[in-house]
Amino acid sequence: MNSNDLEKVLFTEEQIQKRVTELAEEIDNTYNGSPIFLVCILKGSTPFTVDLMKRLKSDVYLDFMAASSYGSGTTSMGQLTMTKDLTVDITGKDVIIVEDIIDSGNTLSRLLQYFQSRNPKTLTLCTLLDKPDRRVVHDVVVAYTGFVIPDKFVVGYGLDWDQRYRNLPYIGFVEE
Numbered sequence: 001m002n003s004n005d006l007e008k009v010l011f012t013e014e015q016i017q018k019r020v021t022e023l024a025e026e027i028d029n030t031y032n033g034s035p036i037f038l039v040c041i042l043k044g045s046t047p048f049t050v051d052l053m054k055r056l057k058s059d060v061y062l063d064f065m066a067a068s069s070y071g072s073g074t075t076s077m078g079q080l081t082m083t084k085d086l087t088v089d090i091t092g093k094d095v096i097i098v099e100d101i102i103d104s105g106n107t108l109s110r111l112l113q114y115f116q117s118r119n120p121k122t123l124t125l126c127t128l129l130d131k132p133d134r135r136v137v138h139d140v141v142v143a144y145t146g147f148v149i150p151d152k153f154v155v156g157y158g159l160d161w162d163q164r165y166r167n168l169p170y171i172g173f174v175e176e
């Protein structure tokens with residue numbers, strides 16, 4: 001299977017870039033000049049985080065975290081395993097967690113508990129995609145959402161299928 005096998009393009013590169021620009025404007029307006037601590041959740045959120053930060057006019061600080069619902073790792077957060085922790089102290093900071101997609105909500109729910117325990121001033125979620133039909137955890141409030149999508153498995157622009165397709169500049173469906 002290669003990129004030509006993708007069933008359907010859901011969002012073109014142009015559509016994604018336009019939406020990311022809008023999100024950056026919304027965030028700039030809300031934070032009104034205060035520094036923003038962006039945390040990119042590896043690996044899927046990388047292209048989104050990079051494009052978003054380039055469009056923000058606020059002072060941006062950047063950090064990365066890697067967490068996985070499966071696989072081997074070092075620090076356990078319930079069913080979530082942290083494979084890379086933050087390198088900056090977020091105490092008292094305005095933090096935005098940048099995610100690629102919220103599906104069941106389990107990952108973000110666990111991440112929120114973890115971040116909250118580090119006492120940021122504010123903690124906000126920004127996700128490129130949201131699949132609300134799949135939600136099982138309902139206490140996750142997302143402030144910034146790029147696109148709401150149907151219950152389909154999507155790849156591209158950071159999102160993978162077995163680690164592939166992350167490099168596509170657009171987002172498409174894979175028929176399973």
Ligand code: IMP
Pocket residue numbers: 044069100101102103104105106107108152153154155159160161
């Ligand atoms: P959740 O914990 O169920 O919300 O799952 C979130 C994670 O599942 C995301 O960070 C992705 O890594 C992965 N995921 C969920 N849906 C998709 C999809 O359609 N394509 C690629 N990865 C997905």
Ligand code: MG
Pocket residue numbers: 041042043044045100101
């Ligand atoms: Mg992910």
